[in-house]
Amino acid sequence: MIRTRALGFSHPGGPRLRFADVDVAAGGTLLLRGASGSGKSTWLALAAGLLTPGEGTIEVAGQSVGALRGAARDAWRGATVGVLPQRLHLSADLSVADNLALAYRAAGLPVDRRAIDELLVALDIETLRERRPSALSGGQAQRVALARALLRRPALLLADEPTASLDDAACAQALALLRETAQRVGATLVIATHDARALAMFHGAAVLALEPVGVSA
Numbered sequence: 001m002i003r004t005r006a007l008g009f010s011h012p013g014g015p016r017l018r019f020a021d022v023d024v025a026a027g028g029t030l031l032l033r034g035a036s037g038s039g040k041s042t043w044l045a046l047a048a049g050l051l052t053p054g055e056g057t058i059e060v061a062g063q064s065v066g067a068l069r070g071a072a073r074d075a076w077r078g079a080t081v082g083v084l085p086q087r088l089h090l091s092a093d094l095s096v097a098d099n100l101a102l103a104y105r106a107a108g109l110p111v112d113r114r115a116i117d118e119l120l121v122a123l124d125i126e127t128l129r130e131r132r133p134s135a136l137s138g139g140q141a142q143r144v145a146l147a148r149a150l151l152r153r154p155a156l157l158l159a160d161e162p163t164a165s166l167d168d169a170a171c172a173q174a175l176a177l178l179r180e181t182a183q184r185v186g187a188t189l190v191i192a193t194h195d196a197r198a199l200a201m202f203h204g205a206a207v208l209a210l211e212p213v214g215v216s217a
């Protein structure tokens with residue numbers, strides 16, 4: 001489902017990042033592990049087609065992501081990839097339900113109210129549907145962002161440091177939810193983390209260990 005070969009990238013003025021090859025089967029889980037600055041967010045951005053590989057290739061569901069351009073890449077991303085970002089980017093002036101509806105509108109698609117309702121129930125946040133983001137706890141807001149990532153039933157779900165600010169109980173709950181919801185939609189799951197608790201919970205999953213990047217690299 002995900003296949004990388006000799007993948008590498010350099011941000012302008014940043015270090016040369018080179019990533020070991022990975023092969024992840026459909027429905028599998030990959031943990032991206034590495035210290036701060038080792039390139040986890042960059043790898044996720046390459047998988048989502050938000051960056052173009054500087055070296056090598058990344059294929060997602062048989063599609064070479066770097067081969068897509070412009071609007072075709074945007075359409076591919078919208079149909080294929082769900083992202084749970086580190087910063088959730090919920091719209092402060094919109095209710096939970098309208099934040100989810102916005103995901104359709106932003107893609108130029110008709111709003112699927114039934115899919116929204118189903119996800120609110122599945123993630124146990126249906127009672128929050130009229131709340132504004134400022135009235136949500138951190139964990140609740142993360143569930144809303146997860147619902148948004150899953151609305152279009154992505155084949156690939158990318159989560160960037162989903163447990164960074166959570167206590168142990170909330171961490172275990174968030175990871176279990178990620179695993180369950182990815183399974184529910186049949187998505188391949190990639191979690192970028194330097195959290196030992198996540199590594200323990202996904203014991204047995206594929207791990208891509210990123211090399212630390214020296215300041216002078």
Ligand SMILES: Nc1ncnc2c1ncn2[C@@H]1O[C@H](COP(=O)(O)OP(=O)(O)OP(=O)(O)O)[C@@H](O)[C@H]1O
Pocket residue numbers: 011012013014015017034035036037038039040041042043213
């Ligand atoms: N826009 C940018 N311009 C220049 N350098 C960048 C840029 N974005 C990232 N970098 C550099 O690329 C390297 C990898 O960054 P990246 O954000 O992918 O790491 P990370 O492992 O996700 O870090 P963190 O865990 O702190 O989020 C770092 O050295 C960073 O300073």
